[in-house]
Amino acid sequence: MNNAPSSVVSASKLGLTFETSDGPVHALSNVDLTVNRGDFVSFIGPSGCGKTTFLRVIADLEKATAGEITVNGMTPEEARKSRSYGYVFQAPALYPWRTIEKNIALPLEIMGYSAADRKARIERTLDLVNLSGFGKKYPWQLSGGMQQRASIARALAFDADLLLMDEPFGALDEIVRDHLNEQLLKLWARTEKTICFVTHSIPEAVYLSTRIVVMSPRPGRVTDVIESTLPKGRPLEIRETPEFLEIAHRVREGLRAGHSYEE
Amino acid sequence: MKPDSLAQRIIPVLTILIAIVAIWYVAAYFMNAPFQRDLDRRAGVTSSTMEFIGKTMAQPKPILPAPHQVVSNVFENTFLRSVTSNRSLVYHAWVTLSSTVLGFTMGTLTGILIAVGIVHLKALDRSLMPWIIASQTVPILAVAPMVIVVLGAINITGLLPKALISTYLSFFPVAVGMVKGLRSPEIIQLDLMRTYYASGTQTFWKLRVPASIPFLFTSMKVAIAASLVGAIVGELPTGAVAGIGSKLLAAAYYSQTIDIWAALIAGSVLAALLVTIVGIIARIVDRSMGGRPA
Structure with missing residues (x-):
């Protein structure tokens, strides 16, 4: 990590309003946030709090209707066009007619990497997500957890130092999720990427993050930003420590303060 | 799930085929019988039931030909004629x-x-x-x-x-x-x-x-x-x-x-x-x- 942290994502007074037939929906309002290089930032909140929308604004999949946001010092559109982030969706979104290695090759083909470079990168990223030897399989031959790992490998294959992850483990069972969380932390340490991670699981957010952004709905806004005091090396057992439970408690308090448990 | 064996797939199809052929024969008899009765009466022939049924299945221009008549026609015109023939x-x-x-x-x-x-x-x-x-x-x-x-x-x-x-x-x-x-x-x-x-x-x-x-x-x-x-x-x-x-x-x-x-x-x-x-x-x-x- 850099000693002088430079901001990767910087949002001020960011707002996004969807015009629907039932009137305007304020998905995001007045969001001020900075994500620094090397951070692992989690966005947590109930559904409708705008956490996914915020991620999609960073990725230029949605356009903000108010305020400012820069990604790597550029507008989100410029950042997308210079391919400065990898995006991991809720579902693996692997193309079923491509093998795993061909799926990882997809962004590389689009971005014009040479065949030799593609091969080396596929091998390296498959190893990063512990899927070496599965390159020739088709997606349906892999379990859900393995498919999601393949989709992470796909997002890591090209040179983007920002990784945007939208509830990537939301559809997986708890045992697989624990395992993948542990792997993700190791991967983060090895690649030194900046990660923005959307989740609705408190333990997941606390376990993974250097910062936790607590959000609440109607309108979607940031209610608390918690700096984690946990060390960088985190075994799964850290979740039993008082320190961990204290942060988890604060996250829960933040969610409650945002009235997110209403209804 | 185990894929169906060939027999498992063919038997249902075959059953329907047999049913169709059976219905066809019965229909051929009833469709062609009036004309055959007419013919017999004019020629003054009396034939046993089996003979009569046989005749309804052997007319040259039946209202509804029997399956074997069609099959033999198809066979004849498919395999026994030169492929350049107008009848093939x-x-x-x-x-x-x-x-x-x-x-x-x-x-x-x-x-x-x-x-x-x-x-x-x-x-x-x-x-x-x-x-x-x-x-x-x-x-x-x-x-x-x-x-x-x-x-x-x-x-x-x-x-x-x-x-x-x-x-x-x-x-x-x-x-x-x-x-x-x-x-x-x-x-x-x-x-x-x-x-x-x-x-x-x-x-x-x-x-x-x-x-x-x-x-x-x-x-x-x-x-x-x-x-x-x-x-x-x-x-x-x-x-x-x-x-x-x-x-x-x-x-x-x-x-x-x-x-x-x-x-x-x-x-x-x-x-x-x-x-x-x-x-x-x-x-x-x-x-x-x-x-x-x-």
Whole structure:
């Protein structure tokens, strides 16, 4: 990590309003946030709090209707066009007619990497997500957890130092999720990427993050930003420590303060 | 799940076939009996029940020929005649097949082109789609002779006019299926392309086209059968001298009911063959695209 942290994502007074037939929906309002290089930032909140929308604004999949946001010092559109982030969706979104290695090759083909470079990168990223030897399989031959790992490998294959992850483990069972969380932390340490991670699981957010952004709905806004005091090396057992439970408690308090448990 | 064995798949089909043949025989008896009774009375013959039944199944121009009469006619005209003979079913089937395949090929290409246009240009989507649907409500039997007469007037005769009727019938399922197929990628798959800043061409070739392949083959199965119908219809009203359609017309003209049924059977066998071939190609393509074995 850099000693002088430079901001990767910087949002001020960011707002996004969807015009629907039932009137305007304020998905995001007045969001001020900075994500620094090397951070692992989690966005947590109930559904409708705008956490996914915020991620999609960073990725230029949605356009903000108010305020400012820069990604790597550029507008989100410029950042997308210079391919400065990898995006991991809720579902693996692997193309079923491509093998795993061909799926990882997809962004590389689009971005014009040479065949030799593609091969080396596929091998390296498959190893990063512990899927070496599965390159020739088709997606349906892999379990859900393995498919999601393949989709992470796909997002890591090209040179983007920002990784945007939208509830990537939301559809997986708890045992697989624990395992993948542990792997993700190791991967983060090895690649030194900046990660923005959307989740609705408190333990997941606390376990993974250097910062936790607590959000609440109607309108979607940031209610608390918690700096984690946990060390960088985190075994799964850290979740039993008082320190961990204290942060988890604060996250829960933040969610409650945002009235997110209403209804 | 264990895949069905061959026997498990054939037995149900065979059962239905036997049922159809049985019903057919019974129907043949009742349809042909009045005429046979008439004949017997005039000739002053009295025959036992079994003899009488036998005779209803052996008339030269029965109202409903018995299955074995049709089968022997098909066999005779398929295997015992030179394939260049005007009486050979193989010859007639070949004539129909060639215009079917030509028309199907042109129809499939037209359908794909139309679909690509519709998916990419909003103006085409609005302007073309209603016409495409309207085109299929026109009774083809009324259009076919006009197509052939008009093209004949500008000296286009032979294979092409018939093939055009097949094209007319087969482009529709392909166009509709491909529009659906090219639009089948999920939002998440399209978003992924957007995050890569992929060009429209890249998204088309790497996502829309592969996603549309299963839709293409499904509609091609419908289209090839429609092409065959188109080719036969194209032969019917136009005084064509060869092809399943002209065989049907000639046999009807001379009340050769057995020949009509034989030509029908030849047409059905042709249709089944063509659909099966498309199905096999679909399976091979699906396998090569990582399809999960069924």
